[in-house]
Amino acid sequence: MKKIALVTGATSGFGKACAEKYSANGYDVIITGRRKDRLDKIQSDLEKNFSNKVLALCFDVQDKKQVFDAFEDLPKEWRAIHVLVNNAGLAAGRDLFDQASLDDWETMINTNVKGLLYVSRAVMPFVIAAKGHIVNMGSVAGKEVYERGSVYCGTKHAVDAISLGMRIDLLSHQVRVTAIHPGAADTEFSLVRFKGDKAQADKVYEGYEALTAENVADVIFYCTSLPPHVCINDLVITPTAQATALYFYKDKV
Numbered sequence: 001m002k003k004i005a006l007v008t009g010a011t012s013g014f015g016k017a018c019a020e021k022y023s024a025n026g027y028d029v030i031i032t033g034r035r036k037d038r039l040d041k042i043q044s045d046l047e048k049n050f051s052n053k054v055l056a057l058c059f060d061v062q063d064k065k066q067v068f069d070a071f072e073d074l075p076k077e078w079r080a081i082h083v084l085v086n087n088a089g090l091a092a093g094r095d096l097f098d099q100a101s102l103d104d105w106e107t108m109i110n111t112n113v114k115g116l117l118y119v120s121r122a123v124m125p126f127v128i129a130a131k132g133h134i135v136n137m138g139s140v141a142g143k144e145v146y147e148r149g150s151v152y153c154g155t156k157h158a159v160d161a162i163s164l165g166m167r168i169d170l171l172s173h174q175v176r177v178t179a180i181h182p183g184a185a186d187t188e189f190s191l192v193r194f195k196g197d198k199a200q201a202d203k204v205y206e207g208y209e210a211l212t213a214e215n216v217a218d219v220i221f222y223c224t225s226l227p228p229h230v231c232i233n234d235l236v237i238t239p240t241a242q243a244t245a246l247y248f249y250k251d252k253v
Helices: 013-024 036-049 064-072 102-129 150-169 189-193 198-203 213-224
Strands: 004-007 028-033 054-058 081-086 133-137 176-182 234-237
Touching (some): 004 013, 036 054, 064 102, 102 133, 133 150, 150 176
Parallel strands (some): 004 081, 028 054, 133 176, 176 234
């Protein structure tokens, strides 16, 4: 029987790259996302390019009922979840605290924190039964706080703490928990953060070589490919040009 990987937020960026990486390495894959057209396209591409099965589940991780309904109805042949990649997440806005949008705050909290919790709790019986591996997508923003990012940083600090709590609570089940904290990666992240302003989003990546989604997917796959008695608990990955969330070496542009 093939192993199964569940990847949330699989319609772009890290999630899409993870779905491709696990598919290419012989896993059957459950992909989730809000954008059904993209989800269907990715499912079709994966099935065509790799000899594996793909199950697409369209729901919003912010919606507790949608999440639990999706996994309560999960076919039995898809329930042995060996890897859960909690990737769904986003940053919304880059504003000073007193000027920030409450809607942006709620979207980030509901997606990055509550969504991760809902999915994890809904599939936990399946992961425990498989003695699986949970990967939670954090950020360098979960290691330090920077100006105009207070709530986003807060949500990723929460992911860091939740990952540690999971690791402690799931010890007796032999479930591994890894928190991955990427730095600057050239994905849709900044385009979403700046609400479609491509010129502003592109400036984030000028003057240096950022990570790619595939770089991060490679690291995630490596972490989950180690022997069962080995767990990389916490890993920060940045481009060589980035030392912290704030410090970069950029060529003159």
